[in-house]
Amino acid sequence: MSEIVGELITKENLFAASLFPYLIFLWFLTRTPETPRLALIGFYMLLVFVIITIPAGIYAQVALDSALADVDGLHGGAEAFLTLSNILVAVGFKQGIDRQRSASETKAQSWLYPDSSPPQS
Amino acid sequence: MHVLSLPTWWIHISSVVEWIVAIGLVWIYAQATGNPRWRWLAWGMLPALLGAMSALTWHYFDNDPDLDWIVTGQAAWTLLGNCTLAGAAYWIWRGYSPGTEPGRSPSAEENPRRDHE
Numbered sequence: 001m002s003e004i005v006g007e008l009i010t011k012e013n014l015f016a017a018s019l020f021p022y023l024i025f026l027w028f029l030t031r032t033p034e035t036p037r038l039a040l041i042g043f044y045m046l047l048v049f050v051i052i053t054i055p056a057g058i059y060a061q062v063a064l065d066s067a068l069a070d071v072d073g074l075h076g077g078a079e080a081f082l083t084l085s086n087i088l089v090a091v092g093f094k095q096g097i098d099r100q101r102s103a104s105e106t107k108a109q110s111w112l113y114p115d116s117s118p119p120q121s
Numbered sequence: 122m123h124v125l126s127l128p129t130w131w132i133h134i135s136s137v138v139e140w141i142v143a144i145g146l147v148w149i150y151a152q153a154t155g156n157p158r159w160r161w162l163a164w165g166m167l168p169a170l171l172g173a174m175s176a177l178t179w180h181y182f183d184n185d186p187d188l189d190w191i192v193t194g195q196a197a198w199t200l201l202g203n204c205t206l207a208g209a210a211y212w213i214w215r216g217y218s219p220g221t222e223p224g225r226s227p228s229a230e231e232n233p234r235r236d237h238e
Contacts, residue, residue: 014196021203028210076129086139093146100153
């Protein structure tokens with residue numbers, strides 16, 4: 001029994017299995033109105049990174065007889081998509097924070113101007 | 122640590138720094154929205170960070186095939202981390218009761234049925 005488990009728990013299988021909970025994550029985040037739009041785009045962009053590693057890894061193995069991590073140009077190039085998606089997530093939440101704060105400032109100022117809208121900063 | 126070129130190292134370090142910054146911003150987002158459930162997302166983003174550290178460790182040792190178990194560890198952290206992300210997103214989504222307008226956070230006054238964290 002433990003041999004079978006040992007055969008199944010490979011890095012390839014673990015990486016493949018990790019995709020399913022990630023899709024569930026995207027499902028619920030998409031249906032949450034409060035999720036900042038750019039952050040959501042960033043989390044979807046991560047799928048682009050994942051998808052790109054597949055042909056990159058295959059090419060490295062078949063054409064260059066190497067693992068993807070050992071072919072620097074492909075490795076760095078693929079990883080750039082992860083860097084991009086993470087930037088979008090970070091900037092997205094920053095934008096979300098800024099929007100929430102300006103929205104609550106506008107609401108807080110409204111008592112000063114009951115008959116007209118507050119001045120825009 | 123020379124199997125990776127310097128630009129590739131910078132790409133890796135950037136993506137890790139960005140993820141850490143994102144975790145901090147998610148935490149602040151919980152406060153900005155008044156919705157403490159977002160903090161669970163920040164916590165849920167941590168296992169992925171451990172996966173990233175595993176990957177960087179393996180790269181530091183020039184992708185040594187004898188250290189392949191580190192990559193298996195990275196894959197395990199990735200699987201766990203994606204599960205914690207999914208759980209956090211589910212928890213945040215669950216915090217919304219019907220009648221919450223899109224784009225607005227569910228405040229206690231508007232949604233008295235919503236349980237408090």
